[in-house]
Amino acid sequence: MKKLINDPADVVSEALLGMAAAHPELRIDHENKIIYRADAPVQGKVALVSGGGSGHEPLHGGFVGPGMLDAACAGEIFTSPVPEQVMAATRGVDGGAGVLHIVKNYTGDVMNFDMAAELAAAESGVEVVAVVTDDDVAVQDSLYTAGRRGVGVTVLVEKIAGAAxxxxxxxxxxxDVARRVDAAGRSMGMALTSCTVPAAGRPTFDLPDDEIEIGIGIHGEPGRRRVPTAPAREVAEMLVEPILSDLDFTGGDGVLAFVNGMGGTPLLELYLMYNEVATILAKSGVTVVRSLVGPYITSLEMAGCSVTLLKLDEDMLRLWDAPVRTPGLRWGV
Structure with a gap:
């Protein structure tokens, strides 16, 4: 295993030190591993809190700032933040208008955010509402979830609800905005390689050089099937077809097409994949009006990608275009 680390036990803590040094516009509670926007709490504004296991950067800490999240909780690698972390973040951002928890549909995340919301309400009287993202069409249930996994649409929920x-x-x-975005989004991912959790020191799963995994989760969970290595246009079809079969993306105010890198795939290949996705969508009568390409919800150094489609309405489109200023997304400011 070759990684730019010191001690595997200190990876998250030391990464947060680097984040604090690189982004003085953020405030980081190193004891609780919470990233705050520097001006939190913002009085009179609904606050957004998310979080999850580390290793998916820039999700979630890279999306803290004006126009997106007010705080993000960093769990250990691929491990949910504990309830005490989430409760501290919730109390730390409450500006009197309540707090929205954005939670990916993984069993540990849902359970710990639920516990934190109950504690925050009981101890501090904070009003908390949770929205769970569950956009992955690859599997209905998995080792980590009951129901669909929350993946790429989480980024879009954080941006659009943050603007609201x-x-x-x-x-x-x-x-309501967050729920509408989740309901209108679908995702599907694939892997060319596994990733290696620093503490484990070995790949999470074995994937032969001549095979790819279709339908993987962001923690290396198995997907729908393994198939022989194929050209990008065929891979794009394997990802897009199940999405289009699950929801009608024609009509309306158009679609946001998001091609996401899993951490080890260069932008050259992601843009090539976006071209293949866009070609399929055009032939299918789907009108793309916004796009996002890049590594935004990753799985350490896994090579591969995911495709997320979001069926936009006029309100969602305007909120997507609204200004945002975070380490991971920045425009209009």
């Missing part, structure tokens, strides 16, 4: 909060909508309205 920034313009002053109340907690019920911000939560």
């Amino acid at each position: 909060a920034a313009e002053g909508r109340d907690l019920a309205a911000v939560a």
